[in-house]
Amino acid sequence: MSQEQSYTIEEVAQFLKVSKLTIYDLVKKGDLPVFRVGRQMRVDRADLQAYIQKRKTGSTPAAAQASIATPTKNHAKIIVSGQDLVLDILAKYIEKRRSSKVLRSHEGSFNGVMALYHGDCDIASLHMFDGDTGDYNTPYVKKIFVSHAFVLINVVSRKAGFYVQKGNPLEIRSFEDFQTKTFTFINREKGSGARTLLDEQLRIHGIAPSTIAGYAHEEMSHLDVASAVANGRADVGIGIEKIAKLIQVDFIPLVTERYDIVLLKTPENQPLIDMVKEILKTPDFQAEVAALGDYDVSLMGQVMYETL
CATH class of the missing domain: 3.40.190.10 (Periplasmic binding protein-like II)
Incomplete structure (x- = not known):
């Protein structure tokens, strides 16, 4: 299938006149199928047309409803936001343990954290320096996630x-x-x-x-x-x-x-939090990241801040 018969997430968003985060949400829910070319997600033209047609008619046959129903939590797609290669390795380890697809959104720190805030991704990475405290990340997430429970976990230092x-x-x-x-x-x-x-x-x-x-x-x-x-x-x-x-x-x-990830603390999200913490503490994962070079894994898996 040629790429001319498919679209990037940005192209789909422009075509439908919505934000990219809206498209990522459709992908996460299983409403819009995607495939990957390298690190890029693409949407097949036929799948996009089918999605539009389904919304135009306002009705979906029972069989089609069953095929696109939201997966159970154990098999729901996970979206990880951030640009570092280490997140691709983390996604691979999550996929192995969940036996389900992990999608990657390559947003910068603030956009990724806001996507998490709006429920458009599950794991957001960030490396944001605060000049007033000299600290990384914690001052920002404490302000952004006011009245939200969350956990901030280190991945690497670089x-x-x-x-x-x-x-x-x-x-x-x-x-x-x-x-x-x-x-x-x-x-x-x-x-x-x-x-x-x-x-x-x-x-x-x-x-x-x-x-x-x-x-x-x-x-x-x-x-x-x-x-x-x-x-x-x-x-x-x-x-x-x-x-x-x-x-x-x-x-x-x-x-x-400090390059950290943040996850929201909810009862349904707790298994994912536990899994990520366990993966980050796994010697095999730490060795694979360290082998890339230019990363300090001494704080990997350490909770940097967590709400009660």
Whole structure:
């Protein structure tokens, strides 16, 4: 089947004039079938037409109702939001234990957490630095999930910093260089963990974003930022160490960030929480992640914050 006969989640959302989160919710409920091409979810054209036709007629034959009924909780699809490769490994381990599909949504930190808040995913990852406390993630989730029960669990710690061109010709070393040196920057989208780190550091150092050439130029992933630096579209970008090993750029480490996941605490969600905690403590899982390199697994599986 060619990709011309199928659509991305974004294309389906644009076609139906709804948000991507609405489409992810339909996928999660089993109302709209998907298949995967690499890390991307796609919707077959015939399945989309069938979904539209079913909604147009307002009736579904009994046999069709049975085939698309929401699965039981033990076999319901799980959606994991976040961009790090470690989440793909976690999804694989969950799939093995549940014998059911785990879907991946590659949202940045804030969008993923808001998807969880609205019930559009089951596990959201985040790496959001708070300049007032020097802490990662906890200050944000405590404010976002007010009056909601949740648990925040560490997955890995990793280095974040600047991508620079090979040899670091501009000798970029720190956030203070925004004040003393002239270069073209490339940014991440608003709400991403990397963007949060940058904006908080600029605030701490009293640097106005308007003084930074390229600040308004946004990319949607660490890989896109590193690629822009590698091909000369920018001198400096911000991201994580792992990606620098895949692209021809140098990496200037600035901070060690905590990469956590958050899950809502509900009676029906407790088996998933227990499973994730167990997986993260499994020696095989920790060894597989450590083998990737550039990850610190010493806090993996540790509860960083949990409501009663």
